[in-house]
Amino acid sequence: MKALIVYYTMAGRTKKTAHAIASALTNYEVTFVPIELPGNFFQKIQVFDDFEKGKFSLIEDELNSLDAANFDLVFFGMPTYGNKPPGTFHEIMKRMKNFSGKKVIIFTTARFTGKGTLEYMKEKIEAEGAVVINQYNFRRFFWIGKKRAIEFGKEIN
Template identity: 90%
Template sequence: MKALIVYYTMGGRTKKTAHAIASSLSKYEVTFVPIELPGNFFQRIQVFDDFEKGKFSLIEDELNSLDAANFDLVFFGMPTYGDKPPGTFEEIMKRMKNFSGKKVIIFTTARFSGKKALEYMKKKIEAAGADVINKYNFRRFFWIGKKRAIKFGEEINEL
């Protein structure tokens, strides 16, 4: 089977979580669409700001590649910003091709909240006609909870 994992990361936590989940998906051939903000801290803040203003030129290739047609399962992993996913998530939803009817797994990373961001994503995904079959909020203040991510991947692998 085939899985697509789309994730957004500014500080690396969501990337590490996505890869830890993927490491358990032995029944799946995994393709990543990473949206990784480049540069040093200040450059990343600038890119984050551009994305929040709807300027996505830096990630046009990634956005254009979003097509669920060949995948049995689609994952979205997002950080939590003020109890929501980044604005880029909306653009990802707009740009996903062949998405209706797909099985979807969502996860958020957060330091102290995250569940609301997860619910927000679930609503948007279901409005696009896809089906959220599992979700998890990886909430840790200092570390990323890699062990839990590997376990989550194992649970998905057995669905």
């Protein structure tokens, strides 16, 4: 079976979590579409700002590659910014091809609360005709370990 994992990361916590989940998906061939903000802190903030303004030229290739057609499962991993996913999540929803009817798993990484992010993502995904079958809020103030992500991956596998 095949799984697509689309994730967004600024500081690396969501990337780490996405890869830990994937490591447990032994029954799946996993394809990643990583959206990683490049550069140092100030460059990342600049890119984040561009994205929030709807300027996505830096990630056109990633956005154009979003196609669920060949996948049995689609994962979305987003950080929590102000109890929501980053604005780029909207663009991902807009650009995702062959998405209707797909089984979807969502997760967020957060420091205080990621509940609103998951609710928000689920609503948008289901509005596109896909079904959220599982979700997880990886919430830790400091260090995000891999243990819970691997357990979650095993459960899905």
